[in-house]
Amino acid sequence: MNTPRSNESPPHDGQQLQPTAGKSVVQNERIFRLLVDAVDEYAIFALDAEGNILTWNQGAHRLKGYSAEEVIGTHFSRFYTKVDIDRRHPQHELEIAIEKGKYEEEGWRVRKDGTTFWANVVITALRDETGKLQGFGKVTRDLTARRNAELRLRESEERFRLMVESVQDYAIFMLDPKGHITTWNLGAERNKGYSASEIIGKHFSIFYPEKDQIAEKPKWELEEAIKNGRFEDEGFRVRKDGETFWANVIITPVFTKNRDLLGFAKVTRNLTERKLAEEALREANADLEKKVDLRTKELSASKARAEAAVKSRDEFFSMASHELKTPLSALMMQSQLREFKISRGDFSDFKHDQLAELCADDMRQIQRLVDLIDRMLDVSRLSIGQFELDVEIADLAEIVKDVVRRLTPTLGASGNQILLSAPESLVAQLDRLRIEQVVSNLLTNAGKYAPGKPVSVSVQAEGQMAKIFIRDQGGGISKDKQEIIFEPFERLKERGGVGGLGLGLYITKKIVAAHGGSIRVESSDQSGSTFVVELPLASKKVVGNS
């Protein structure tokens, strides 16, 4: 800490510093010298009138790297860069100091080791009482650190500004304390449609719908932001072209270190797309759900129908195959038996008076098969809508008499006597074969379900209708069954019958309906049933070919 002075004696140890007021000039000077010397942050030194260095201090040593011996007596321009020296800058500084009394600048200075530093320099012209120039006082401050910090700050600010500017999706901008727009970014331009030059300086309430402006909502939002430290809202905002969009807005007040309001930072996010997307999604979902529901219901119904149909069909098939096997088994056994006998040379069954019966036996089974298959075909045709009547003018009375005649032996075999009551003739338009089928079916049923008891058949005309009554004395049909017996595959166990496909009445009803007529059963007690068929005399259906 030894800094030699040109012509002063250094204070020796133990000598205390005294307050200067009232002291001698010499003592004051000594204190000042100590003061200057002790300062190590600033280089404070004196130059003579030509610019040679007269004094030095710790700060100067620290700053410039030279010790006092090295510099005292040398010219101060050694601290300048070559460039400055070449352009006579040091001398220039002195000239200005002389002229103006002081010169201040910031610039590069050179250290002893050749490195440069950024300095703040003040040169003061020192004059005596007469005003004669004695020399210069120089105070130099190292601003490198500060300058670097400033540069870094500027750089980082620049980076930040660029970042904010380039964000496209969010409008990020600043307002002054009154709400005027001071900055702008790409996102803001995109969102709101204004370019920076168009919008800076304007009040931010321009973005608000008219009703909000009238209600002074923008002003209120700023106040809220200050009160609560931030303000967030979702609402409509207005673009430059007048279109509105749904926005999420956050306003944050910005304060200086002194708690002065610098302004507000505003971040606006366009939620319109998101909102629309959400809505669309919600709608689509709801729609989809509805559709799925509907479709599920439809499918369930279809499935149920299909399952029922398959079940029906399966039952039909199993019953049909069962029914078909019966006459086939009989035929087969008959044939096999004959073969068997022939193979044993037994011709006792084949005498010519027995041959007729053999044929009749076969024919009976074959006819059963044929009938069965015909019924199955009918049902199939009914279901695919191919059921057509061949309507002609015919005598219903004659048809009924025919059928009765034909079935008398069969019914006789099961003990059913047929009692017929019919007029001479009853002309109507109908499908002869199909009506025969109807009468035949009803008669056969009566015989099957009421063996041993008489069956009465009567035919009559009543106004525009022909009526056929077939009455048996069987067990009767209960009320709840009276409807379903006309449905396909329905057979009444109570009526004792199991044979047949249960299609007879179904087909019968279809035929009657196709003629425009109706069929019903009357059975009040258990004393029997009466089937009543009504047919219009004049066909209500397609008039066929005769």
Next chain:
Amino acid sequence: MSQKIILIVEDEKDIRKNLKKILEMEGYLVEQAENGKEALAILHSSTSLPAMIILDLMMPVMDGFEFRDQQEKIPKIATIPIAIMTADDHIDEKKMRIRAAAAMKKPASIQTILDTVKRIAG
């Protein structure tokens, strides 16, 4: 040795007729019933019991299953073996269910019938 009796329980007249002929040709005595109820009545009143019963399953009034249930309750006739004859599916199931000694599917060949009867009735 006296002739063996076979009871045919079948509602189809023609099948019954033919079966009867076949079995009689082979030297069996044949009794016949139209349904389960008739069959029980015949068994109840007969002095000599059949060596086996050929039983159809689908019959009116009393079907094959019902008949079997009733037959097994009456000690006198409970042990008479049965062979079922039916056009139905699931014949093995039915055979097990009804505890038949044999099952024949309609239409059955004469040979099958005779073999079955021979095996069960002897």
